[in-house]
Amino acid sequence: MSYFPLFMDMSGLKVLVVGGGVIATEKLEKLVDFTKEITVITKEISEGADQLIKKYSLTLHQRMYQTGDINGFDIVIVATDTVELHKAIYEESRSERILVNSVDNTDYCDFIFPSYVQKGDLTIAFSTGGASPAFAKQIRRHFEKIIPDSVGDFLQKMKGLRSTIPKGKERMKYFDTLVEEYFRKNFK
Numbered sequence: 001m002s003y004f005p006l007f008m009d010m011s012g013l014k015v016l017v018v019g020g021g022v023i024a025t026e027k028l029e030k031l032v033d034f035t036k037e038i039t040v041i042t043k044e045i046s047e048g049a050d051q052l053i054k055k056y057s058l059t060l061h062q063r064m065y066q067t068g069d070i071n072g073f074d075i076v077i078v079a080t081d082t083v084e085l086h087k088a089i090y091e092e093s094r095s096e097r098i099l100v101n102s103v104d105n106t107d108y109c110d111f112i113f114p115s116y117v118q119k120g121d122l123t124i125a126f127s128t129g130g131a132s133p134a135f136a137k138q139i140r141r142h143f144e145k146i147i148p149d150s151v152g153d154f155l156q157k158m159k160g161l162r163s164t165i166p167k168g169k170e171r172m173k174y175f176d177t178l179v180e181e182y183f184r185k186n187f188k
């Protein structure tokens with residue numbers, strides 16, 4: 001079965017990252033844009049992860065993962081080099097309402113990280129469902145180039161109009177026209 005794409009409000013969600021190496025750092029770099037309620041449990045901490053933890057005042061427990069550590073978290077990202085641990089944490093989480101992402105095996109994932117482009121209020125996410133992360137990265141780079149930076153301002157303008165013009169058929173038509181015009185001018 002493929003993955004349902006959704007955009008989640010993560011503010012207020014408690015996130016646990018297990019592992020503090022190269023991949024944990026990459027995941028942390030993305031997560032801090034969406035929530036600062038992040039705890040890291042790791043045997044060893046890399047320079048990059050440590051800097052992020054300090055910069056964003058995240059919580060660090062430098063030790064081995066222990067059964068029960070996932071309790072109280074909403075989302076757990078397991079980014080260690082110990083595959084058995086990924087399976088064990090996934091299985092442990094099944095009796096709780098905790099969503100798990102395991103960086104090395106989709107069998108132990110409730111969700112996977114997409115590649116994404118974010119410009120203002122526009123977010124475009126790409127996923128190959130684990131088939132080829134390299135492809136997800138490449139298509140993200142392609143779209144990054146073709147989405148104009150002006151899209152942020154344009155969406156701010158549209159957002160403003162939504163709150164000033166009353167709802168109805170006229171408004172729908174007007175919005176369609178404005179968007180079509182923006183596309184004609186900014187996309188080839």
Ligand SMILES: C[C@@]1(CC(=O)O)c2cc3[nH]c(cc4nc(cc5[nH]c(cc(n2)[C@H]1CCC(=O)O)[C@@](C)(CC(=O)O)[C@@H]5CCC(=O)O)C(CC(=O)O)=C4CCC(=O)O)c(CCC(=O)O)c3CC(=O)O
Binds near residue numbers: 030126129
């Ligand atoms: C399933 C998933 C789980 C998850 O991490 O959530 C997963 C799993 C694995 N990735 C592996 C390898 C690589 N991952 C990347 C890069 C990214 N990986 C990301 C997501 C995901 N990776 C999820 C699926 C997403 C999807 O398919 O669409 C991205 C999109 C998002 C992000 O990480 O935030 C980010 C690009 C961000 C960007 O640039 O936009 C690169 C390229 C690079 O780093 O330059 C490589 C090497 C090239 C290659 O293998 O393709 C390996 C093998 C490890 C090994 O061989 O040892 C596994 C495990 C396995 O497949 O068994």
Ligand SMILES: NC(=O)C1=CN([C@@H]2O[C@H](COP(=O)(O)OP(=O)(O)OC[C@H]3O[C@@H](n4cnc5c(N)ncnc54)[C@H](O)[C@@H]3O)[C@@H](O)[C@H]2O)C=CC1
Binds near residue numbers: 019045079082
């Ligand atoms: N999803 C993705 O995008 C990608 C995933 N991977 C996979 O990610 C995994 C991690 O790779 P790296 O970050 O490069 O490894 P790494 O060796 O840099 O980091 C592993 C981290 O896990 C910690 N750790 C190990 N066992 C632990 C335990 N029991 N409790 C607490 N912490 C523990 C270590 O202290 C270390 O900080 C590998 O299995 C690799 O195959 C690799 C490339 C991309």
